[in-house]
Amino acid sequence: MPHQLRSLISTLIILFVFWLIWSRLHIVIFVQMPWWGLLLLAVGIYLVIDYGVDKLFGRR
Incomplete structure (x- = not known):
């Protein structure tokens, strides 16, 4: 997953929380x-x- 997409997902999760x-x-x-x-x-x-978020959506 690209770094920008992970950053966007984590930002959206933080805003939601x-x-x-x-x-x-x-x-x-x-x-x-x-x-x-x-x-x-x-x-x-x-x-x-x-x-x-990185552990959840990151590379395994």
């Missing part, structure tokens, strides 16, 4: 976290999802 979270979010929770902590968390979630 964030949409599901956003559509069911009714309570706002404030957590004292610095901006760089939130950035690291977002990058970590992206890497985990990207790794999962």
Whole structure:
């Protein structure tokens, strides 16, 4: 599978997951976290999802 197609699939999956979270979010929770902590968390979630998509659709 081409790299661009895998990137597109992982981006669509991430957008779908964030949409599901956003559509069911009714309570706002404030957590004292610095901006760089939130950035690291977002990058970590992206890497985990990207790794999962690569294992699922990648070469075996």
